[in-house]
Amino acid sequence: MRLTFYGVRGSIPTPGADYIRYGGNTACVHVALKDGTDIVLDSGTGIRLLGELLIQKSSPIHILLSHNHWDHIQGFPFFMPIYQDGREINIYPGQTLLNEPTQILQQMEGSLFPVPSAALKANIQIQTLHTDQHKFAIGEASIRRLPLNHPGRGSAYTLEVGNSKIAYITDNELYPPYKKETEFLEFVEFARDADLLIHDAQYMVSDMPKKNGWGHSVAEEAVKLAMACNAKKLALYSHDPERTDDDIDNVVTHCKEYIAVAESTLQVFASTEGQTLDFN
Ligand SMILES: [Zn+2]
Numbered sequence: 342m343r344l345t346f347y348g349v350r351g352s353i354p355t356p357g358a359d360y361i362r363y364g365g366n367t368a369c370v371h372v373a374l375k376d377g378t379d380i381v382l383d384s385g386t387g388i389r390l391l392g393e394l395l396i397q398k399s400s401p402i403h404i405l406l407s408h409n410h411w412d413h414i415q416g417f418p419f420f421m422p423i424y425q426d427g428r429e430i431n432i433y434p435g436q437t438l439l440n441e442p443t444q445i446l447q448q449m450e451g452s453l454f455p456v457p458s459a460a461l462k463a464n465i466q467i468q469t470l471h472t473d474q475h476k477f478a479i480g481e482a483s484i485r486r487l488p489l490n491h492p493g494r495g496s497a498y499t500l501e502v503g504n505s506k507i508a509y510i511t512d513n514e515l516y517p518p519y520k521k522e523t524e525f526l527e528f529v530e531f532a533r534d535a536d537l538l539i540h541d542a543q544y545m546v547s548d549m550p551k552k553n554g555w556g557h558s559v560a561e562e563a564v565k566l567a568m569a570c571n572a573k574k575l576a577l578y579s580h581d582p583e584r585t586d587d588d589i590d591n592v593v594t595h596c597k598e599y600i601a602v603a604e605s606t607l608q609v610f611a612s613t614e615g616q617t618l619d620f621n
Pocket of ligand 1: 408410556
């Protein structure tokens with residue numbers, strides 16, 4: 342499978358010269374399976390550019406949503422395949438506290454957007470899973486999901502094909518001040534031996550305690566999880582909109598120092614728009 346980052350920013354897009362290297366679009370990751378299946382993780386503003394690629398195909402598209410916060414769905418009205426006649430698009434909503442599986446379509450209603458979702462030409466299916474269903478398949482991929490620690494909750498996902506495993510855990514607070522949906526050790530089991538762990542790393546220790554409870558993790562905590570679950574690579578994700586490219590460089594440097602002290606072989610990097618990783 343081939344993974345490409347299309348949006349790596351948390352909360353709100355960040356255009357501007359200081360954000361060009363890592364990119365300013367909000368959450369979207371594309372995973373292309375070798376069997377031709379297209380899986381999209383989240384539908385932030387990054388999905389617009391992905392649409393230009395996928396509109397050249399006619400095969401089904403599967404969108405896994407972590408949750409419905411705006412930065413994870415706001416690109417959907419500009420995802421061109423939704424206007425493609427009969428294009429099959431399956432949307433898997435996250436495990437949100439309020440059961441609102443159609444919010445991604447509702448954002449197009451009324452005075453919010455010029456085209457109502459009823460006018461979309463694609464065959465859009467909302468695939469609601471039973472709350473207890475944590476495992477399913479899309480194409481040749483086995484998918485697992487787990488609740489996030491986040492205001493309004495949501496879902497983390499793992500994708501496995503053969504011996505390759507990707508974990509996508511964003512908008513997740515590993516050590517929240519509120520009651521946890523998922524314990525740290527449960528995330529360790531969930532992401533165990535991942536070839537790539539994509540994890541929320543929006544904050545530094547210096548951002549705390551002000552942002553304690555906001556639903557995101559401190560970068561060191563993501564490193565700790567990656568080492569504990571024996572991940573090969575950690576992609577720091579959901580960059581703070583107030584952090585420039587140079588600031589993100591400093592976060593990566595800090596994480597590398599932490600890993601060196603722990604004498605771990607973990608590879609860490611900051612997710613970057615357009616970056617592609619291949620897995621067997
Ligand atoms: Zn969120």
